[in-house]
Amino acid sequence: MLLKNSHSATALVVLSLSRCAFVTGAAVQADTSLRQCLTDAVQGDNDKVQFSEEEGFLLSDVRPYNLNLQYSPFAITYPESANEVAEIVACAASKGRKVQARSGGRDFINKCIGGQDGHVIVDLHMFSKVEVDSQTNVASVGPGNLLGDMVRGLHKNSGRFIPHGSSRTVGVGGHFMVGGLGYTSRQHGLSIDTLQEVEVVLANGTIVSATEDEHQDLFWAMRGAGASFGIATEFKVKTKAEPAEVVEFTYVWESDDPAVLGNALKAYYEMVQDQKLSLKLGGTLRLSKTSLVFSGGFFGSEAEFDQVGLGSRLPPASNTTIIPNHPWITFMEDILASGGATNNPAYFAIEDTVITRPLLPTNQTLDAFLDYIYTTFTDSAQWSFLFDIYGGAVSEVRPDATAFPHRDALVCVTAYVSTADATDAQTEKVLEQAVLKLQGGDSDSFGSYAGVASLSLGEKAQVKYWGDNLGRLENIKAVYDPKDVFSTPQGVKPARG
Numbered sequence: 094m095l096l097k098n099s100h101s102a103t104a105l106v107v108l109s110l111s112r113c114a115f116v117t118g119a120a121v122q123a124d125t126s127l128r129q130c131l132t133d134a135v136q137g138d139n140d141k142v143q144f145s146e147e148e149g150f151l152l153s154d155v156r157p158y159n160l161n162l163q164y165s166p167f168a169i170t171y172p173e174s175a176n177e178v179a180e181i182v183a184c185a186a187s188k189g190r191k192v193q194a195r196s197g198g199r200d201f202i203n204k205c206i207g208g209q210d211g212h213v214i215v216d217l218h219m220f221s222k223v224e225v226d227s228q229t230n231v232a233s234v235g236p237g238n239l240l241g242d243m244v245r246g247l248h249k250n251s252g253r254f255i256p257h258g259s260s261r262t263v264g265v266g267g268h269f270m271v272g273g274l275g276y277t278s279r280q281h282g283l284s285i286d287t288l289q290e291v292e293v294v295l296a297n298g299t300i301v302s303a304t305e306d307e308h309q310d311l312f313w314a315m316r317g318a319g320a321s322f323g324i325a326t327e328f329k330v331k332t333k334a335e336p337a338e339v340v341e342f343t344y345v346w347e348s349d350d351p352a353v354l355g356n357a358l359k360a361y362y363e364m365v366q367d368q369k370l371s372l373k374l375g376g377t378l379r380l381s382k383t384s385l386v387f388s389g390g391f392f393g394s395e396a397e398f399d400q401v402g403l404g405s406r407l408p409p410a411s412n413t414t415i416i417p418n419h420p421w422i423t424f425m426e427d428i429l430a431s432g433g434a435t436n437n438p439a440y441f442a443i444e445d446t447v448i449t450r451p452l453l454p455t456n457q458t459l460d461a462f463l464d465y466i467y468t469t470f471t472d473s474a475q476w477s478f479l480f481d482i483y484g485g486a487v488s489e490v491r492p493d494a495t496a497f498p499h500r501d502a503l504v505c506v507t508a509y510v511s512t513a514d515a516t517d518a519q520t521e522k523v524l525e526q527a528v529l530k531l532q533g534g535d536s537d538s539f540g541s542y543a544g545v546a547s548l549s550l551g552e553k554a555q556v557k558y559w560g561d562n563l564g565r566l567e568n569i570k571a572v573y574d575p576k577d578v579f580s581t582p583q584g585v586k587p588a589r590g
Contacts, residue, residue: 134180183298197264227248236266270319276375279485317496
């Protein structure tokens with residue numbers, strides 16, 4: 094439910110009271126039975142299961158990331174083992190309750206707390222293992238790790254790494270389930286491309302190991318749409334040796350003139366079209382009201398970086414910082430630190446679009462986009478647009494090889510606006526229209542990344558997230574979760590008939 098102002102909040106209270114008058118004795122009895130079942134599932138430890146009426150439940154346990162979207166789960170559970178997760182799922186399913194897992198909680202539409210009222214939430218923060226087999230270099234990683242925890246854990250285990258994102262408060266569980274894009278993806282692919290095995294708790298409360306040889310369909314679905322199919326309690330990933338050296342770079346353009354920033358944006362788009370652009374280069378471009386920042390890493394030597402010629406490809410910057418010969422872990426600590434240490438709740442709206450080579454915007458399209466955002470956003474709205482460069486190893490995998498379909502993505506754009514109070518409908522609409530301008534007015538030709546979910550997609554969400562893979566996903570869902578226990582409004586639904 095979307096809380097826009099005090100009047101709507103009051104209306105919700107009245108509605109809730111009216112509902113209470115019709116709660117039957119059978120429903121109360123079922124809830125009582127479920128409470129006991131969930132408590133038993135965590136060995137009777139009351140600290141490991143919290144219910145909605147308990148003091149501090151919203152702030153201490155629910156912790157919504159997007160304050161525009163306030164949902165009230167039935168319970169938040171804190172299991173310590175796959176067996177406890179299985180018992181929790183079995184309890185909830187037997188009483189007709191929906192279930193969702195929460196890893197890091199950095200969820201733009203709060204689907205990790207259900208995306209609706211009344212869900213049973215499985216918080217996975219205790220699943221924090223990071224171990225590397227020194228013989229095979231396969232790591233066992235718990236879904237409760239944040240990306241920063243995993244980076245440090247793999248580094249301590251003989252200097253290993255996998256491709257992943259750059260926000261340290263993102264949880265491994267959610268990140269792996271949608272794909273896992275990051276700075277090294279152009280050279281090494283997605284996080285899901287390293288997966289060898291996933292331990293999964295199914296909707297019927299059983300635990301299975303999904304691999305290329307066992308539960309192949311489930312393994313395929315978990316790599317891109319996992320939250321709709323089960324709860325991952327452990328990942329086994331094939332690690333690589335850390336890059337020997339990294340060149341960290343930042344180019345900053347500062348100006349009150351949108352044309353100055355626009356010229357740099359156009360140069361960036363021209364650069365990413367170069368099919369010979371070194372795959373060792375990874376980065377993101379951030380556009381805000383008075384600045385444009387291109388930052389990232391080159392995973393090679395300073396001499397190789399110089400050959401890329403960023404200085405000649407881009408217009409003169411206001412400030413440039415280039416730090417060569419960085420150890421991998423130092424570079425990652427710098428990148429992770431820039432994202433903040435905690436998931437601070439905020440009022441915001443978010444949109445995204447996946448841009449393929451044939452759909453790259455023309456300079457005319459970019460001009461229309463820039464003109465719109467600089468003349469339409471209100472002064473109070475804090476907005477930014479991220480343009481992440483991909484291609485390379487990401488595109489070397491077939492779109493149907495995993496559930497993640499966007500293998501031909503060249504640029505992924507994330508549009509974000511935050512407000513001091515509840516984000517109003519007009520501000521949300523401006524953000525949607527800004528992305529539409531970038532798409533040249535043809536949104537149907539563009540996909541969306543499930544890791545940047547937006548409620549504005551409505552009934553198109555599933556097609557946007559999973560494209561031609563959606564039909565197969567729905568068929569697999571009908572086998573593994575026919576009652577849609579692992580349910581969110583934008584999740585995969587089971588095929589019917």
